[in-house]
Structure formats: C-alpha cells, structure tokens
Amino acid sequence: MNSTVMKKSLYLFAVPALIFYLTLWIFPILRLFQYSITDYNGYLQNFNYIGLDNYASLFQGELLGVALKNTLIYTIVSVGLSIVLGLGLAMLLNLKLKGKGVYRSLAYIPTLFSAIVVGFLWSYVYMPDYGMIATFLDKIGINADLNFLGSYSSALYAIIFVEIWKNVGTTMIIFLAALQTVPNELLEAGKIDGCGPWRLFAKIKLPLLATAMTINVTLSIINGLKAFDYPFIMTNGGPGTATNTLIYAIYKMAFTEQLFGKASALGVISFGVIIIITAICVTLMNKREVSA
Amino acid sequence: MKRMKLLSMAALVFVMLVVSACGNNANNAGSGNSGGSGQSGSNEGEKDITITMMVSGNRASEGEDFEMDVLPRLVKEKFPNITLEVQKLPDDQYNTSIRTKLAAGQGPDIFTVFPKNSTSGVNDFAKANFLADLSDLTFWDKIAQGAKDDMSYDGKTYAVTKGSSYLGTYYNKEMLESVGVTEFPKDWTSFLELCQKLADAGITPIVMGDKDPWVIQFGMYQIAANVVYPGEMDFDEKLQRGENALTDERWVSAIEKYGELYKKGYVVKNSLGIGSAQANQLFIDGQAAMIFTGTWDAPSLTSQGAADFTRGFDSLPGNNAGDPVYVSAATSAGYGVNAKSKYVNEVKAILNFWFDGESELFKSFNDHNTDISVYEGVELNNELFATLHENYSTTGNSVYFSNQMWPSGVSDVMQAKFAEIIGGRGISGADVAKAMYDKFKELWKN
Numbered sequence: 001m002n003s004t005v006m007k008k009s010l011y012l013f014a015v016p017a018l019i020f021y022l023t024l025w026i027f028p029i030l031r032l033f034q035y036s037i038t039d040y041n042g043y044l045q046n047f048n049y050i051g052l053d054n055y056a057s058l059f060q061g062e063l064l065g066v067a068l069k070n071t072l073i074y075t076i077v078s079v080g081l082s083i084v085l086g087l088g089l090a091m092l093l094n095l096k097l098k099g100k101g102v103y104r105s106l107a108y109i110p111t112l113f114s115a116i117v118v119g120f121l122w123s124y125v126y127m128p129d130y131g132m133i134a135t136f137l138d139k140i141g142i143n144a145d146l147n148f149l150g151s152y153s154s155a156l157y158a159i160i161f162v163e164i165w166k167n168v169g170t171t172m173i174i175f176l177a178a179l180q181t182v183p184n185e186l187l188e189a190g191k192i193d194g195c196g197p198w199r200l201f202a203k204i205k206l207p208l209l210a211t212a213m214t215i216n217v218t219l220s221i222i223n224g225l226k227a228f229d230y231p232f233i234m235t236n237g238g239p240g241t242a243t244n245t246l247i248y249a250i251y252k253m254a255f256t257e258q259l260f261g262k263a264s265a266l267g268v269i270s271f272g273v274i275i276i277i278t279a280i281c282v283t284l285m286n287k288r289e290v291s292a
Numbered sequence: 293m294k295r296m297k298l299l300s301m302a303a304l305v306f307v308m309l310v311v312s313a314c315g316n317n318a319n320n321a322g323s324g325n326s327g328g329s330g331q332s333g334s335n336e337g338e339k340d341i342t343i344t345m346m347v348s349g350n351r352a353s354e355g356e357d358f359e360m361d362v363l364p365r366l367v368k369e370k371f372p373n374i375t376l377e378v379q380k381l382p383d384d385q386y387n388t389s390i391r392t393k394l395a396a397g398q399g400p401d402i403f404t405v406f407p408k409n410s411t412s413g414v415n416d417f418a419k420a421n422f423l424a425d426l427s428d429l430t431f432w433d434k435i436a437q438g439a440k441d442d443m444s445y446d447g448k449t450y451a452v453t454k455g456s457s458y459l460g461t462y463y464n465k466e467m468l469e470s471v472g473v474t475e476f477p478k479d480w481t482s483f484l485e486l487c488q489k490l491a492d493a494g495i496t497p498i499v500m501g502d503k504d505p506w507v508i509q510f511g512m513y514q515i516a517a518n519v520v521y522p523g524e525m526d527f528d529e530k531l532q533r534g535e536n537a538l539t540d541e542r543w544v545s546a547i548e549k550y551g552e553l554y555k556k557g558y559v560v561k562n563s564l565g566i567g568s569a570q571a572n573q574l575f576i577d578g579q580a581a582m583i584f585t586g587t588w589d590a591p592s593l594t595s596q597g598a599a600d601f602t603r604g605f606d607s608l609p610g611n612n613a614g615d616p617v618y619v620s621a622a623t624s625a626g627y628g629v630n631a632k633s634k635y636v637n638e639v640k641a642i643l644n645f646w647f648d649g650e651s652e653l654f655k656s657f658n659d660h661n662t663d664i665s666v667y668e669g670v671e672l673n674n675e676l677f678a679t680l681h682e683n684y685s686t687t688g689n690s691v692y693f694s695n696q697m698w699p700s701g702v703s704d705v706m707q708a709k710f711a712e713i714i715g716g717r718g719i720s721g722a723d724v725a726k727a728m729y730d731k732f733k734e735l736w737k738n
Contacts, residue, residue, distance in 0.1 A: 043395035044420050057734075123503075127570055128562035149503055150565025152715050238505050239564040240711040255388045256411065257701030257735060 032271075035264035042260040054265035064266070066241050067249040068273070074160055074245060075224030075277075082164045082220050083213070086171025091201075093172070094179045104176070111169035119233030122162045123149065126234075149235055152242045159230040159243055167223065171216050178212035179205070214285040221281055225274045246270045338373050343635055343642075344400040345378045346393075348386035348412075348625065358660035363646075366653040370645055374638060387412050394422045397632065401639055405451040405628035407442035408692075411700040417628065418445035424629040424636050426450055431647045436666040442623035442692075452643060453626035455663030457587045458607075458619060459514050459693065460680050465602040467495055467581040476606040476679075479613040480518075480549065487558040490581050498553060499580035501571030502563040502714055505707035509695065511584040511608060512550050512706065517618040517691035518610030519546040528697035532736065538702075538729035539722070547721035549610060551713045564714055573597065584608055587677060588624075588662055594676065605676045607683070619683055619690040624663040699735035702728055 036054055040047040058064045093104050110118065125132040126148040137144050148158040182205055190200050228247040231237050237244040237252065244252075250270065254263035351357045357380070364376040379400070381389060386404065390412055393399045399422065406413045417423045425448045432440060432449065436456075443451040463476065471489040487497040501507050520542045521527055530536035553559050560566065560580055568585075572592050575583045578599025585593070587605075594603055609617045629639045646653050647667070658670055664681065665673075672681050684690050695703040709724040 043391050043422075045395075123567060124570075126565065127567075128565040130570075130574070145562075147562035147565040150562050150715075152717065235503065236505055238503065238708065238711055239715050240708050240717070252704065255391075256704055257731075258411075258416075258699075259701070259735070 032264050032267055035261055036268045037265075038261045040260045040264075041258045042254060047261065050261070054262045055269075057262065058265055058269065063241070063244070063249055064269070067244050067246045067266075070156060070241075070243060071225060071227060071245045071247075071273075073156060074163075074227045075221055077157065077160050078163050078167075078224045078227075079217060079220040081160075082168050082171050083216060085164065085168050086216065087175050087209075089168065089172040090175035090179055094176060107172055108169035110166045113166070115166070115229035116233055118162060118166050119230055122165075123234050126158055150239055152239055155235055155239060155242045159234055162230055162234070163224075163227070167220070171220065174212050174216050175209060178209050182208050210285070210288055214282065217285060218278060218282055221278055222274065225270075225277065246273070340373045340375065341635060341638065342375045342377055343402065343633075343639060345376055345402040346386070346390060346400040346404070347378065347380050347627075348383045348390075348404045349380055350382055351380055352660075358657060362656050362660065363653070366651075366656065367642055367645075370651075370653070371638070371642065374642070376642075394420070394630070399630045399632065401630050401633040401635055402627055403630065404625050405443070406625045407453065407623040408696040409699060410696050413696070413700075414443050414450050414628070415445050418448070418450050421631055423450040424631045424633065424639075426452065426629060426640070426643070429640060429647075430644050431649065434647070434649060434668040436668075439623045439666040442696075443626055443628075451626040451628035452647060453666065454624045455661055455665045455667075456621055457624045457663050458621045458677065458680055458684070459510055459584070459586045460605050460620075460677075461514075461582050461584050461608045462575065462589075462593050463582045463604045463606070464575075464578065464580075465604050467578075467601070468604075471495070476604060477609055478617055479609050479611050479615070481613055483609050484552070484556075484558075487553065487556070491558060496560050496580040497558040498582045498584070499560045499566070499571045499574045500563045500584065501566045501568035502711065503566055503570075504568040505711060506703070507568050507571070507585065508707045508710050509693070509703055510586065511553070512546065512710070513691075513693045513695070514584065514608040514620045515549050515610035516543070516546045516694050517607075517620040518615070519549065520694070521691045522611075522615070522618060522689075525691070528694070531732070532697070538732055539725045543725045543728075544721045546610065547710065547713075547724045551710070551721060554714050559714075564711060587664060587674075590662060590674060590676060603676060604679075606679055616687060616689050617683065619680060620693060621684055621690040622692040622696060623666070698732060699737075701735050702732050705731040 035047075037049055037051060038047045039050050089107055093100060093107065097103065128134060128145075128147045128150065133148075134144075134146055137146070147154070149155050186204050186208075187200060190204050195203065226247055227245045228251065231243045231245050231248045232251070235243045237248050246266070247270065250263045250266050253259050253266060345359070345363075347359050349359075351360060356362055360378050360380055364378055367374055367376045390399070390403055394417070404412070405417060405423065409415050414423070427449045429449075429452070435452070439453045439456060440449055443449055443453050461476075467490065468474070468476070468486065471486070471493050473486050473489065477483040477486050490497040500511070520540070524530075527536055527540075527542075531538065554563075560571075560574070563571075566574070569592075571583060572585075572589065574580055575593060576595060576597025576599070578597065578601060583593070590605075607617050607619050611617055627643070629636055629643075633639065645651055646657065648654055649667070649669070658665060658667075658673065661673070664677065665671075672678065706724065706728045709719065709727045712719045713721075713724065
C-alpha cells in the first residue's frame, strides 16, 4: 500500500470521534441557533419561524439588561477577589510552616463539596435573626439587623462570597503549583542584588506566575459568566430579580415560561458575550506571559 | 482535496444522523399504535411486563412511601406479571424532566399531571398529544365532577386526581388566645386587628419564607379568591378571551391588601431572607403566630418543634365584613397515562383496580393521601382541616388557585414584582398587576 493511500485511510479512524463530536456538540449548538428564531415551547414540534422577534423582544425588555449587569458584577467581583485571595493563600502556604499540608488541605476542602450542599449550608449561615452569623453577633452583644440574601443591595454579593469561598481552593492550588516552578537561582540572584520581599514578589514571582494567572483568570471568568448554581439554590434569582444571572434567566425562561425559542435566543446572546469577553482576556494576558 | 474529503465525510455523517432520527420517530409511532390497539387487560399466563411511573413530590420522611413502596407491591399482588417501577422527583426537577422525556418520546407510562393550565398541566400535555384518553375508566361517577373537569381538555378526561387541596392560614391557637382572640377572624378588618394585637403583644403575627418566592402565591390567591372572583367567577375565562385584564382594579386591590400586611410590619421582618422550610420551622418552634400555606404542608407544620401548641387552620379572610369568606381550593395533581405507552390497557386496568372503592390498594391510598379526597364516601382524614372543609362543602364558596388559569410564568412575574413591594422598593400594586398582565399577554396563545 502506498503511503498516500495509507495517510488518507488514517482519516477513517477519526470518524467515530467525529460522529460523537458532531452529534453531541455541534448539532445541538446548531439547533440552538435554529430554535432561537422560532416560537418553540420545548415539546410541541409544530413550531413557527418568527424571524428575529425573540431577539427584538429581549433587547426591548428589561430582563436582558438586568441579567447581563448581574452576571458582569458577579464575574468581575468573583474573578478579582478569588485571584487576590487565591494568590495570597498560595503565598502563605508556600512559606515554611509547621503542618503546611494540613492547612493546604483545609483550604481546599470547600472545593470538594457539591454546590447544592454549599448553597444549602450557607443559606442557614446567612439566615436573618436565627442564622449562624446573626446568632454569633448576638452572642457577642452586637444586635445587627442583617438580611444578606433578602436585601436587594447585598444578595448578589452574598452569593458571590459563597462562590469565592468554594472556589478559592482551586485557584490556590494552581498558584501553589506554579510557585514551585519559580527557580531558586532567580530568587537568590534577586536577593544578592538587594531585592526586598515585595520586589522579589513583584519583579520575579508574579511575572513567572503569568501562565497560572491566565489559567486562573480564564477559568474564573468562564465560571462567573456561567453563574447558575447559587442563584438557583440560594435565592431563586431573587429578591425580585436582584440575583438573576444570564444562565438562570435562560433556565427560567425555558423551563418555567416554556419559551424555549426565546430562551435559545438568550442562550445565543450569552454564548456571544462569553466568547467575546474570554477571548479579549486571554489575548491580553497571553501577551504578558514570560517564561523562566 | 483532503479538505473536500473531510467535508464530504462530515456531510455523510450528518445525513446518516438525520435519516436515523427520522427512522426512530417512525418506529415509535408504529409501536405506539400497535400497543394502543391490540392489548387487553392483563390475564394469567401473559408475559411479564414492566410499567414505568414518574411522579413529582418528596419521598415520605418516615414509614413507607405510598407511590414508591406500597403501590408497586399491591399492584404486583393483583397483577403478578406487572412490575411497576416508580421514580419520584421534587416538583422543579420533575417539571423539567418530564417534558424533556415526553418530547423525546421516552416518557414513562404513568406520570403526574397537574390540573388545567399549571406547569405540566393537563391542557398543555393534551394539546401536545402526550396523554391517553381516560374517559372510559369505570369509576368516574364516584369522583366529584369539578375535579374530573379540571383534569379534562376538549371534553375528554386525561388524568385521575389525587384529591383537592386548600390554601389557608395555619395558626397557633394559644398565641391567638393570649391576645383575647378565640375565634379566627372572618373578615379583613378583624384580621388586621388580630395582627395588630399580636404585634402589640410582641408576637410576630405572620412568618413567610419569601426567599422561596412561590410562597407569595399562598397569601395572594386567598385574598384574590375574596376580592377578584366573587361576582365574576368567570374572570379568568374573560381574561383569556381578552375581555378582562389583570390590571383590573380588583387585582390591584388584592395585591395592595396583601402588601399591607408587609407595610404594617405584620410579616416577620427580613422575610425575603428566610426560606420556606426555615419559615415552617419558625412556626412550629412558636416564633410566630401564623403562616400561609396549603393543606400539603400539614405534615411539616404539625410535626413537633421547640414549642407545644394547638394548631388551627382557616381561610385568610380577604373579604369585607358581612360578605362570605371564599375558600381557595383547587384540584390537586393526579395521574395521567402516556399516549405512546405500549401498555395503555394494562395501566387502565391498574387504575380501575386502584380506584374501585374497596380494594386494599384503594384503602391504603386514602390512608397515605395528604390531599382532601374527592372520591364519593371517603371521609376527611385530618381534623385540622374540618372548619375550612365545612365552609367549602356547605356553602360551595370557593375559587381555584388563580395560576391554574394563567400560562406558567405569570405567577413568577407576580412573585418577582411583589418581592419589590416586600423589599420596600417603592412600587405599587398597579405596577405588579401591569407586569403580570404584560407577561400574560406575551405567553397566552390560543
């Protein structure tokens, strides 16, 4: 058999994987675009094509704006804080401490729980008057009227905090792993040249952590833009629409209001938003990466 | 060249997929038809079959669960060749899952169906041809006509309801007595007076878990039953025909009445931060005097909490003094049969046996049922509901839950907007009503 035929026949081996990829990934995505221009309700197959009406009604209604705003706040705050906290924790647990392994495990434990468990626990921690925080403050004599999840101004930040609490372990582990790869020679050279701890961090460690930073920021951004678990478990998107995120809005629209078509349109819009934001961030950060 | 080949291969795969999907549909339709026609009830010697059942709800917290444990066992005793496989999911997951399964042609043989226009309601499912016609079951003359009608669409009956449920106010009798109230109020003014007395005595009058926004419906529909519907029981039919609007002043007034309870501080502060299970717990712990919810919550609200007290249950009176109190009562969910099931006749045989009025299965069903039975001759099995039940059965003054006549989605908007009133965001009852009506117009298609 000559090598050209051989090379061509090798493509056949890709067919099974290609079939899976097309049926389970590409085909549903294409259907999403198709449904977004119909009035499909999720089960009646005789739907009508209604052009861009779904998009028009989304852009005219207030839901898209509210959900987009909530999602962006969710993303920016959770990315910012989890990077700062994750990096801080990683630096701390990279020191020569006694029982370092125990602390590392403790910091990672919240990541191991499912979102359902975490959301359920935290809704009791946050409960007004009778919850853990309220009881604790009451015990030490502070009578604060706290209503974390029930107040329009704090609900979103309260669930963002839970998201960070749960995910900071993952961010930390990635930074910690990257810290191990910072060559000692560079640090020693820095010390000899008279760098203090801050300059060692800012001029040597941080630039060398750029790859880990890209990974962490990208993962956190995607995680934030896809926020669904905690609004669903802890607040049902409420109070009112205060914690209604894009993905939660899609879920409600598709499964409660039975507007699959309109929900698909919102899905397409979210898809665009997520891709654009992620692409910009990754491109910007890739430019800043250096290697040792 | 290579690219061409790859593309043509992808195209080929795509065509194969489409063709095979069509083939599947054809097969399903075929087997559905054959299943529907030739089969008779299950006789001895017939081959073993497995019937699948999917219901909504939570498994009983203690003892045997009727649907998951008792039903399969008693069906097996009567029909040895039939194995019943039951899956039970909480309401939200159920609603998501059942529609996806039915749309994909993978639905269970028996499944929970809700009345009228509710989510997973009989109207939607019947329109989509998912439900088998059950008009020929043998026991329909024993079931209250209204309950049968609520499970019918276009003259055919599609599901057997478990009973009916009431919305009401659970109250702590001792707390009410401590402020000198021995009889539950019968009109709105006296209800407000009761709340004021309780508040003055340092007792939280009402606890609601508004963090789970659906509980907002529990108070709202009781008030609507007394404000919107008396004098125009066909309000919603007219609404559907476009002759009425949810912005009607009666709806605005109902919303504002309910909002009054929050504005005057009668509902526990920070209710938007408390979940429904937490609110139930606060009630049984004796931290508040009243809670609005339905008969289905009786097991949790009568369980032992931190305080010992006597429970009462009555309608939240939204009416003016001198007018009768209307009960908020509705047909509960029930059991429907998949139109595409291979075993429609076997399932019908099971249902005929189940609701025959005398079998052990029927008795066990009534013992476990938390709904009020609508079956002829079955006594009320929970004394707590006696007062409200008597009003319902002697006067006939009752209104269904409003959302049963709305497309699902309208009640969500009502909850989200009303939460803004609770949160003191400066919107009025008219704003809530307008948002509800806008959503209604968007979703109502007939």
